[in-house]
Each structure stands twice: as structure tokens, then as C-alpha cells.
Amino acid sequence: MTTHRRAYSAIELSSEARQVLDLARQFAEERLRPTAEARDANEDIFDEAIHRELGDLGFLAMRVPERYDGLGLDLVTYLYVLEELAWGDAGVAVSVSVHNSLPVSILLRHGSEAQRQAWLPRMASGEVLGAFSLSEAGAGTDAAALRTQATRADGGWLINGEKMWVTNGASADVILMFARTDTPADRRGTRGIGTFLLPAGVEGLAVGRKERKMGQRGSETVTLALNDVFLGDELLIGEPNRGFSYALAGLEGGRLGIAAQALGIASAAVDAAFEYAHTREQFGRRLREFQGLEFKLGDMVTRLEAARGLLERAAAAHMTGDPRARRLSSVAKLFASETAMRNAREAVQVFGSYGYSREYPVERLFRDAKVTEIYEGANEMHRSLIARQLYREGGYG
Numbered sequence: 001m002t003t004h005r006r007a008y009s010a011i012e013l014s015s016e017a018r019q020v021l022d023l024a025r026q027f028a029e030e031r032l033r034p035t036a037e038a039r040d041a042n043e044d045i046f047d048e049a050i051h052r053e054l055g056d057l058g059f060l061a062m063r064v065p066e067r068y069d070g071l072g073l074d075l076v077t078y079l080y081v082l083e084e085l086a087w088g089d090a091g092v093a094v095s096v097s098v099h100n101s102l103p104v105s106i107l108l109r110h111g112s113e114a115q116r117q118a119w120l121p122r123m124a125s126g127e128v129l130g131a132f133s134l135s136e137a138g139a140g141t142d143a144a145a146l147r148t149q150a151t152r153a154d155g156g157w158l159i160n161g162e163k164m165w166v167t168n169g170a171s172a173d174v175i176l177m178f179a180r181t182d183t184p185a186d187r188r189g190t191r192g193i194g195t196f197l198l199p200a201g202v203e204g205l206a207v208g209r210k211e212r213k214m215g216q217r218g219s220e221t222v223t224l225a226l227n228d229v230f231l232g233d234e235l236l237i238g239e240p241n242r243g244f245s246y247a248l249a250g251l252e253g254g255r256l257g258i259a260a261q262a263l264g265i266a267s268a269a270v271d272a273a274f275e276y277a278h279t280r281e282q283f284g285r286r287l288r289e290f291q292g293l294e295f296k297l298g299d300m301v302t303r304l305e306a307a308r309g310l311l312e313r314a315a316a317a318h319m320t321g322d323p324r325a326r327r328l329s330s331v332a333k334l335f336a337s338e339t340a341m342r343n344a345r346e347a348v349q350v351f352g353s354y355g356y357s358r359e360y361p362v363e364r365l366f367r368d369a370k371v372t373e374i375y376e377g378a379n380e381m382h383r384s385l386i387a388r389q390l391y392r393e394g395g396y397g
Contacts, residue, residue, distance in 0.1 A: 017077040023057060024084035032088025039091060039218035040364055044210055046171045046220050050092060055126015059085070063100045065108070068120035075253075075315045079260040086264020087271075090368040091218025093264060097257035098167045099123070103130035103176040106195065106250045110238035115197065119174060131172035132254075133163040133198070133224060134247055140165075141381050143178075144190045144244055148226065150179040156232040157181075159196070159204075162225050165375070169222035170207045173200050177224075178247060181240040188241065195243035197235040204229040215367030253318065255329045255376045259311045259336035262372040266304050266340040269347040269365050273297060276351055287350065296350060300343045307336040327389035330382040337372035337379060344369040 013021070031053065039047055054060055062078045064070020073081070078100065086093035104123060107116055122128040139146040148161025159179050169175065175198040182192025198205065208223030238246060274297060277287040287293050314328035322328075347362040348355035355362045373379045 013077060013080075017073070017080075020058075020062075020071070020073065020077060021080055021084065024059070024081040027053075027057065027059075028084050028088030032085065032092055036089040036091075036218065037361075037364070039089060040215075041217075043212065043217035047092070047218065048171070051095070051129065051171075052126065054092075054096060059096055060099055060126045060129070061124035063104050064120050064124040068116060068124060070120065070124040075256070075319055076312065079256055079311060079315055082257055082260035083264040083267065086261040087268045088264075089218050090261055090265050090365075090372075091216040093261045094216060094258075095168055095219045097254070097261060098132050099130040101254045101257045102132040102250045103174070105253050106176055106237065106246050109249065110195070110242075110246050114234070115237065119197070123174075128173040129168055129171055131166055131168035131175040132250075133166045133169065133175050133177040135165045136162060137164055141378050143247065144193070146178060146180065146193065148177075148179040149184075150181045150194055150196065150231075150240075151183075153230065156230055157194075157196070157236065159198075159226045159229040159231060162223060164223050165211070166222050166224055167219055169224055170210065170220050174198065175200070175224070176237075178243050181243070190244040191241050193243040193247075194240040195237040195246050196231050197237065198226075198229070198231065199235075202229055202231070214370060215364065216371055251376060252326055252329045255333040256311065256314055256318070258372055258376045259307070259314070259332040262333075262336040262340035262369070263304070263307055263311065265365055265369045265372070266300075266307065266336070266343040269340070269343040269362060269369075270297075270300050270304055272360075272362050272365070273300060273343075273347040273350040276354075293350060296346050300346055303339040303343060307332075307339040310335050324393060327386055327393070330377070330385045330389070333376060334379050334382045334386070337369075340369040340372050 031050065058071050059081065061070040062073045062081060064072065066072040082093055082097055085096055104120065107119060119128060123130055134143050134146070136146045136148065148159065148163060150157040150159050161179060163177065166175065177196050177198040178193055179196060180192055181194035182188040204227045206225040208225065211221040213221060277293055277297060280287045311332045314325065314332040317325040317328045344362065344366040348366050351360055351362050354360050357363060
């Protein structure tokens with residue numbers, strides 16, 4: 001029983017886009033949902049078979065333009081696909097989101113044509129899996145505090161430091177990584193950070209153990225240690241002191257992907273709660289017939305539809321160059337992530353004691369939802385960003 005996964009509303013989609021969405025829905029129902037519990041239970045194992053299938057079906061090529069052998073999907077269709085995949089398994093969806101959004105978008109905007117030709121076709125085919133590495137132990141929300149150092153060397157750079165929370169980090173073939181290009185004696189804040197392509201297996205790169213996480217265990221998250229890693233100049237993206245601005249621009253789009261992922265979790269919670277309330281009986285009546293449960297279900301659907309509308313508005317702002325796009329990215333991510341968390345919590349409540357059991361999916365949805373309020377900027381930070389951006393815009397419009 002599915003309730004709202006076909007409720008794509010305000011924006012008209014092409015027939016090709018709907019075919020891609022139908023394929024994503026089928027893949028989520030037939031491949032992701034049935035195997036999500038196994039990935040959750042076996043978090044130390046990266047599901048290579050699923051990621052090969054994602055590549056074969058084109059889901060790793062969604063944001064790569066056709067001239068680089070990608071699908072070149074519009075932003076709205078891409079976000080709908082992420083929602084579908086997250087309905088099946090949020091951990092797989094975040095891996096797809098990271099690959100499609102951050103490395104691809106930054107390469108397209110700031111990479112050289114040689115870099116784009118070298119990497120994007122292989123990323124589109126799934127031959128190369130991408131990762132993104134900005135955070136460090138002391139630089140999470142305050143990403144500009146990163147300390148990994150890139151020092152000028154003959155023909156390139158020597159990199160030393162440690163990175164944390166790298167999604168896809170152990171299995172990725174290339175990692176978009178940020179390091180300081182200023183010197184310890186002349187720190188330049190956000191104007192002293194560069195962006196590098198870090199190929200897997202380079203000498204001096206060590207991948208740490210996988211983090212043991214509360215949820216989204218189907219995605220791998222690792223630490224990286226870099227000890228005199230040499231990267232040639234051809235692996236530096238854009239200007240050596242502009243990397244932080246590249247990261248911020250990329251994260252605006254990345255936040256839309258996290259909002260879409262959160263919508264998938266929220267939608268899965270709605271479907272689970274509606275089905276259970278329809279079939280479960282207490283006191284000789286189905287749960288759905290009790291007004292208290294009806295109120296919960298109605299509120300869950302209302303929040304889901306409101307979050308989807310905000311995401312569509314934010315996506316439209318990005319596609320049209322609306323100056324409110326940055327603020328709306330934060331708004332969509334904030335509201336969608338809190339919707340995911342609240343819907344998952346309410347779904348557990350609808351299931352009662354069964355919702356607390358790992359025998360039912362809502363327990364996993366509850367754990368998967370929490371991190372959407374944290375990564376791509378903690379929600380407390382987004383509340384501040386929204387207010388500050390509104391002042392910069394000179395008022396709400």
C-alpha cells in the first residue's frame with residue numbers, strides 16, 4: 001500500500017523524466033526495500049552489487065550532462081529520483097546524492113575541460129564512484145576551520161592531515177577533497193583553501209575504519225589520513241584559494257539532495273503507518289478508525305506535502321537563478337529533515353510496541369531520519385543562515 005509516492009505536483013515533467021521516475025520507483029520497491037534490512041545489519045560491508053546496478057541503470061549519471069555521457073536530468077527530476085531511492089533505503093540514496101551532487105557539480109562549475117573529460121564520463125557510467133571530503137575532527141559545521149595542509153611542491157602539492165565523515169570514502173575511486181593552501185605563518189581564513197581531486201590508492205593515503213552509526217548503515221562513512229600525499233597540479237580544481245567558495249556553492253545543491261532523501265524517509269513512514277493502521281485491530285476496530293490515530297496520519301501527510309512543496313520551490317529558484325535560492329535551500333533542508341524525524345517518530349507511535357522492534361521497518365526509519373537534521377549543516381545553523389540571508393535580501397518576497 002503506497003499513499004503519496006506518485007503525488008508529484010506543481011511542476012510538469014517530461015515523458016522521459018517520468019520513465020526515469022518509474023524505473024527509480026521499481027528499483028526502490030524490488031531491489032532496495034527488500035535488502036535494506038540486510039545492509040542495516042551488515043554495516044561493515046559495502047553493497048557493491050547494488051552500486052553496480054545503480055551505475056548500469058544510469059542513477060550515477062543523473063546530473064552529468066549528455067556531452068559527458070550522462071543523463072543530464074533537470075534538477076526537479078533528479079530530486080524526485082532521490083526521494084524514490086530513499087523510500088527504499090536512505091543509506092543508498094545518500095551515497096547516490098553525494099556522488100551526483102558535490103563532485104559532479106564542482107567539476108562542472110570550476111574544473112578544467114581536461115578534468116571534466118577525464119572524470120565525468122567514467123563517473124556517469126559508474127566506473128568511478130565519487131566522494132566528498134570537507135569535514136574534519138575540529139571542522140564540522142565550522143568547515144572553514146579545517147587544518148589539512150597542502151604545501152607547494154615541484155609540479156604539485158604535498159597533502160598532510162586527517163578528514164572525517166567521508167561518505168563513500170572507502171569505496172570511492174575519486175574524492176573531492178579540501179585542504180589549506182595558505183601557510184601556517186600566513187593564514188587567510190576562507191581565502192586560503194583549495195579543492196583537489198584525490199584518486200583512490202595514491203601513496204600516503206590511508207582509509208580508516210568505517211564509522212559505526214546509529215542509522216543509514218547502508219552508506220559507508222570513513223576517516224582518511226593523508227601523509228605526504230603528492231597531488232599534481234592537474235588535480236587542483238580552479239584557483240588554489242577559492243576552494244571554500246566552491247564548497248559552499250556545491251553544498252547549496254547538496255542540501256536539496258538531503259531534503260529529497262528526508263522526503264523519502266518521511267514518505268516511507270507515512271506508507272508504513274497507513275498500512276499498519278488499516279490492518280491492525282484493537283477493541284474490535286481498525287486503528288485507522290480511532291480519531292486520535294486519524295489526527296496523527298493527517299498531520300503526517302500534511303507535513304510531507306508541505307515539505308515537498310518547499311523542495312519544489314527551492315529547486316525552481318536554483319533553476320531560474322533566483323537570488324533567494326541559498327535561503328530556500330536551507331529552508332527546504334530544515335523543514336524536510338524535521339518532517340522526516342517527526343513522521344518517523346509518529347510512525348513508531350502508530351505501531352506501538354511493535355514500532356520499537358527491529359522486526360518492523362519504522363524502527364530503522366527512525367534511526368535513518370535523525371542524521372538528516374545534522375549533515376549538510378546542522379539545523380541550528382540553518383535557522384541562523386535563513387535569518388541572516390533574509391536580512392541580506394532586504395526582506396521576504
